[in-house]
Amino acid sequence: MDGLILRAAQVGVTVKRDVSGKTLTSFKSGGKVKYLFLPRSVKELKRTIELLASCDVSCKIVGGGSNLLLPDEGYAGALVKLTRLSGIGVCDGEITADAGVKLPRLAKLAAENGLSGLEFACGIPAEVGGATVNNAGAFGQMLSDVLKEVVVLSKDGRIKILSAARLGFGWHASSFPEGCVVLCVKFRLQKDDPVAIESRMRQMTERRRLTQPREPSAGSVFRRANGVPAAVFVEKTGLKGLKIGGAELSTKHCNFIVNKGGAATEDFFRVAETVRKKVADDFGVLLQYEVERICSPKSN
Template sequence: MNQYFKFKDFFKEIYLENEIKINEKMSEHIYFKVGGPADILLSPTTVEQLVSSIEVCKENNIPYYIIGNGSNLLVKDGGIRGVVIKLTNLNNIQTKGNFIKAEAGVLLKDVSAKALEKSLTGFEFACGIPGTVGGAVFMNAGAYDGEIKNVIKEAEVIDSNGNIIVIDRDELQLGYRTSKVMKEKFVVVSAIFQLELGEEEAIMNRVDELTRRREEKQPLEYPSAGSTFKRPEGYFAGKLIQDAGLKGYSIGGAAVSEKHSGFVINKGGATAKEILDLIAHVQDKVKKQFGVELHPEVRILGED
């Protein structure tokens, strides 16, 4: 039973009625293509709508969860009680000189494309990361020896008091898959990236190279949340999993990718429980064989 349905009217002052999604299937909003329904799903198109949505949730003690495009997310089969606020409609992007300002819902590939268009270098590493700017700042996303901390100038966030503040790069405390935003449970509104002027052809060649490497090594043909585990210090998760004899190992529709053991994939008809059971099995085997603890990189929400 949707116990938060009764709060639908509170959001009618902020959204049109057809913009307030009730019992929305989260499997349609995350890359894994699994997960039960969210009681209420909202997709603000302005920062004002976002701030007002959070205020309504706080005033009425409604649990709320901020998501981007669901590329690094696993929602459990029981779904999410409360409100999910999806930021992908906050997608304005601007350039000024060697700076790019992008709202939280802008896809990283679109920032990379804009950088290429303006012959700006430094953002090539993110051309294949399927996440949004908000999620990337939240977890200091990175790939191919690049990460957000290397290119960000500042981020605009909503703090725990509902105020919009600007935090510069040093204050963001960006580390390996962590940030002040994550620790303080702030909400990213936008970010400004500081890049360098480069040569369009060289930038394009680098993007093409990274795209080719990603297509060759990653199981992009299957639903997944990208790299399932954080990199343990001194090791590579995929290598540990492969050496544990788990390449291709499956539980129901969930499997360790044959192409890259660091990826758990939905090979067809998987449930969130099967994915979680497989993650736990991999953690257990790697811990027993190598004494190394694997921690999920994927964010897990909802209830069984």
């Protein structure tokens, strides 16, 4: 038996071997991940991190994989996925949600309890941990608008509470301390009529349906440039519909690259780099990626 798998069993942590990357990201590309750890509690997460460090295995903490791309050749280290940390609770106008809670579930619970402020999150296919680090948002609103505090596991293994003011939130960005892992997040919301909240959510869902592609994607490809949405530049390149392999620059929203079937991660970046070069040549603007590309470490 694989030595790491055996040690994981001995210390009581959950791990899978050779998991297809296509099942772990919303773009549905990537080769096999050598080890996938799925901690069910903070205690198990800490044991997992300690185990990987003791075995000198490279690891990456991931959430829902909605803004993430894995290498086609596979990932030779370990991914630690927080999906099973999924507790959630409501108290006195605040919601506390674990890192693995999906944003649509969070928005739905808020609406059911007559709490407003998270309507925009109802259609974002992400989990609370990764979405908080990336300060996910839609329709001009971001998680930081309603975020009170974050509980993290620090690099030295201690649990800390960080106020929103300490986290340097910006447009789809934050300044979390290096090496820390989001465990749970507390949101402060406003009381409102549940019917009115659900009406706004339906409107946002419909707007998303009309303006964003339905095919598998990794969400927004590029960040704003000097405060201007990347799509403003991309639209003017005339590259909508550009297809390389199975990846296509969406004809519905040009800051999305969609998987039309069997796309490789390399297909995605060939399309993206073609767009970046055209925007740079035409407008003198070098677009920066919003998606995260994970590179594989050396085999362990």
